[in-house]
Amino acid sequence: MMTSADVRGVAPAMAVPVACFLTVLFALSSWGSFTSTPFSYLGPILVAGLLVIGTGISARLLRVHGSVVVLLQLLLGTIATSLLLVRHPFPVTAAGRARVEAAMAEAYSAFNPFDLPMSAPEVAAYLVPGGVAAVLLADILAVSLRRPPMMGLVVLGVFTVPFSIIGAGGWGGVSWVVFLLTATAFLVMLRIDRAQQLGRWGRRLDEDLPVVPSAGPAVIGVSAVAIALLTPAWMPSPNVSLPGLGPGDGSGQLRVINPTVGLYGDLRRQSDEVMVTATPLYDEPTTSPSYLRILTLTKFTGTEWTPGDRDVPADQTGVATFEPPMSDETLLGEPTTYQMKASATFQSAWLPVFTHPLEITARGPWRYDEDTLDFMSTEGRDQTVAGQRWRMTAAPVEPSQERLLAAGEAGIAAPPGMTDLPLLPDEIEQIALERTAGQERPFAKAVALQNWFRHSGEFTYSLERDVGADSTALLEFLTTNKVGYCQQYATAMAVLARELGIPARVAVGFLNGDRDEDGGWQFRGRDLHAWPELWFEDIGWVRFEPTPAAADTREPRYTAGALGNARNEPEAPVPSAGTGAAPVPNRPQQEAPDTPEVADTGTEESNAGAIWAGLGILALVGVVALAAPAVIRRRRRTVRLTGDAEAGWNELGDTAIDLGLPWSGTRSPREEAAGLAPQLQHREPMLALQRIVAAVERNRYAEHRDTAAVGDDVRLVSAALREQADRRARRRARLWPASVFRRPSTSAVDGPAARSERELISS
Known part of the structure; x- marks a missing residue:
């Protein structure tokens, strides 16, 4: 208090x-x-x-x-x-x-x-x-x-x-x-x-001496x-500074927060802006480029998919040559070298690459994870891919359906941790078993899951509902609403595959791009997409497409008809350079509303x-601020008028200040009184002022303090001062008293403190 x-x-x-x-x-x-x-x-x-x-x-x-x-x-x-x-x-x-x-x-x-x-x-x-x-x-x-x-x-x-x-x-x-x-x-x-x-x-004993401010603090x-x-x-900075990392020398594991790149919001915006362009440098590719991957999510925490732990050596750069990602080179198509270019607005700390790169040349603070071949900026969003160019040689994956069906036991030679799951509801595992009943081979089980999502008719593609990614939302998606967009389908199939013991991860990137007039492929904001990738023995990571065809996605050719009950969806032909026909964009299609759009007045209201x-x-703050000085002044006056001579003297001084009369607060009581005397026209107020001065002098300088009250005399003098003041000064003193905003001089409150100082000096 x-x-x-x-x-x-x-x-x-x-x-x-x-x-x-x-x-x-x-x-x-x-x-x-x-x-x-x-x-x-x-x-x-x-x-x-x-x-x-x-x-x-x-x-x-x-x-x-x-x-x-x-x-x-x-x-x-x-x-x-x-x-x-x-x-x-x-x-x-x-x-x-x-x-x-x-x-x-x-x-x-x-x-x-x-x-x-x-x-x-x-x-x-x-x-x-x-x-x-x-x-x-x-x-x-x-x-x-x-x-x-x-x-x-x-x-x-x-x-x-x-x-x-x-x-x-x-x-x-x-x-x-x-x-x-x-x-x-x-x-x-x-x-x-x-x-x-x-x-x-209180007042300094040596206040008459020059004040030398202390500059030390x-x-x-x-x-x-x-x-x-x-x-x-x-100071030496860490070699790697990705979002979410702590200090380190860059040679250990890196912890990265889930960068799902705002897929839901970006898809809803349906931006036509070109984010990445891939232009063939030498020969025309025999097929259109595969999906352009930004990064892979390898760990499911129960609430979200994250990139997990990444082992990125400190001596890596953005220039690298990779062995064929498949154990059998015959599974790869003809390699093509592309000149890649990102738009100035594509703020990504991850470098887009095709699914199976063979050689990358990216100048700048880029390193890659040897297990996933994801390229990441070592400076986080201080250095993104925006406006940059890089060169990449990649080959499409062309595994035959027979080879995939013949793949051995799931999980053999797969990267560690790709089947790990947190504690999930038992119903999720039961769904995985029911939907793959009768299938023995891992690839057949994977195709059965894909067909359930794409062709069963139970699921609907929609951007109107974001159902989340945690286990509760996942179970609701699989059993109740069955409505979602690519992120729900990709994460759901990856979880179900892991429940079956098939290594799985989620990739985030772009669908197949549109061909431009210069013969390159343009990947736009509307093409952002997520899909699952599953691991098979002696083959490696293979892409699947569980998102329903309503989103203008096409299932991979090696999965079509694998179980005899899936529709054959051939890959779209590659348009030749310079053709006038515009390709069908790989964009998610939003459902048209059933009713005409009306202005949403709720947000405006x-x-x-x-x-x-x-x-x-x-307004309330303003009223309080305007009323506070007058309230404070009245409260002070009430307290002071019942106090001793010093309190009465302070009240008299504040009254003079409020009325704009001369009052310094640093002069002796008699000097201050002399300044007020011309404002007093009658004998009684003059005598009352003299009595106040005498009481203050006895209180300050007498051997024993005078505790006599001077409230009545202060009221009389204050009333006389207000009577002589003009109407404007009286109104200002009542509504906006200046004394409230003025710090009184310490000399006005010396009292016993002053006597204590003199006693200390004399002793």
Whole structure:
């Protein structure tokens, strides 16, 4: 709880909370990696944060108990946050809780750390409450508990969020500008707090001597910030800095977060923009290029597919020659060399390659995983494939159906871990066994799974529903809704194959591209796709296509008719260069809506509601800010008029300041009284002023302190001063008292402290 000595004006009371708020706000700007419109979360945090710190400042000036201040801040901050997010003031009620849960569930299902930045609604439900909570916690530590250094833990926690979720690879880190602004605001807050703490001790005994400011703390703070900014420039950096990696020498295993590249959002956008172009350099290929793979997902955690652990030697480069990926070279078609080019907007930390590369020449920070042949940037999103060129020689895979059917036991010579699964519902394994009943060979089981998804008629392709990738969503997809897009089909078939003991993984990349006028293939945003790859003995990884044909996908030629009950879907012919006929794009087809599209006014109404709620909160903050000085002034007057002579003298001084009369606060009582005397026209106020001066002098300089009250005399003098002032000055003194914003001089509150100093000197 604050004491009366702490209340020395609005400006001093605002200094530390405002500096603390700015520090947290600067730190919260590091969350800009999550959304392309940072104000979408910083705006609501700014509004709710102003309400939180405004409530704290007003309540502390009114000397409300500290615990009540925190409760008020928590209550109003929660109401403001709930209004801004779900347009309901009370999230603990049934209706409010339902809205909050719906918003959180929607944000959770839409969030993807590798589809960033995302739109505002997809992340606001998490960023805004987290930011307001950070503001409240920082204010409690720095102001309510008076532990400003501990507020640094809040800043550290804020900075940790993008590191822990996205990773430190450039795009998930903290920029030096944000760090510098945050550190500067933090140091300013510490300086203000220290000055206020020292100021409570009263006037310096040597205040007549020149003041030499202590530069030590400032030098230490500035030096620490400079060291933090400059040290990374000369410290050795790790050889590999992929998203999600910790420090290391680049020679061990690499942990990479799931980069599913926002497949759902990208497919819904149906972008026609060319992302990658593959142009043959020497001879025309005999067949169209195979699927262009970006990366493979090899580990299923039960909630998502991830690339798992990757062994990338430190001495690798982007220039490499590979042995044929199949154990039998006769399974490969004629190799073709392509000049690859990525568009400037294709922000991928993974280098697209064809499924079976034989030679790669990619200049820059690229390394590859020897098991999967995935190429990855060693600098994360600081160095992506955007705008780059690379050369690649690849050969199509042409295993015969007979060879695949003759493949031996599943899993022989396969990379380790390709059949690992977490604990899943028993129904998933039962589905895998039922759908492959009667099939003995691994390839036949795989084709049976593919046919179930593509040709049974039970499943429907749609981009209107994103059902997720965890085990619960997977079971629902396989048994209930059976509606999804390529990611659901690829991951579902891979899980079912692993349940049968067949090594499986999920590949993410592009469908077969469109032929351009120059004879190259163009892979567009609409061609993004996911498919499963299964391992067979003496053959290697083989692509399957479980996504229904409604998505304009074609099953591989070696699977068509393998069980005698699948439709034969021949591969599309390769168009010749320069042909005028436009090829059919390999794009997912969205179902046409059954009803005419109508304007969605719900979003507009929601946005309008949020805007009005924000304006209402701002208006409330404004009213509180405008009314606070007058309330504080009246409370001070009431307390002082019942106090001793010193309290009465302070009240008289504030009255003079409010009316714009001469009052410095540094002169002796008689000098201050002489400045007020011309404003008093009658004898009684003059005598009352003399009695006040005498009482103050006895209180300050007599051997024994005079505790006589002078409240009545102060009222009489103050009334006479207001009577002589003009109407404008009286109105200003009543509505916007200037004394509230002025820090009184320590000489006005010497009292016993001054006597203690003199006694100390005389002793």
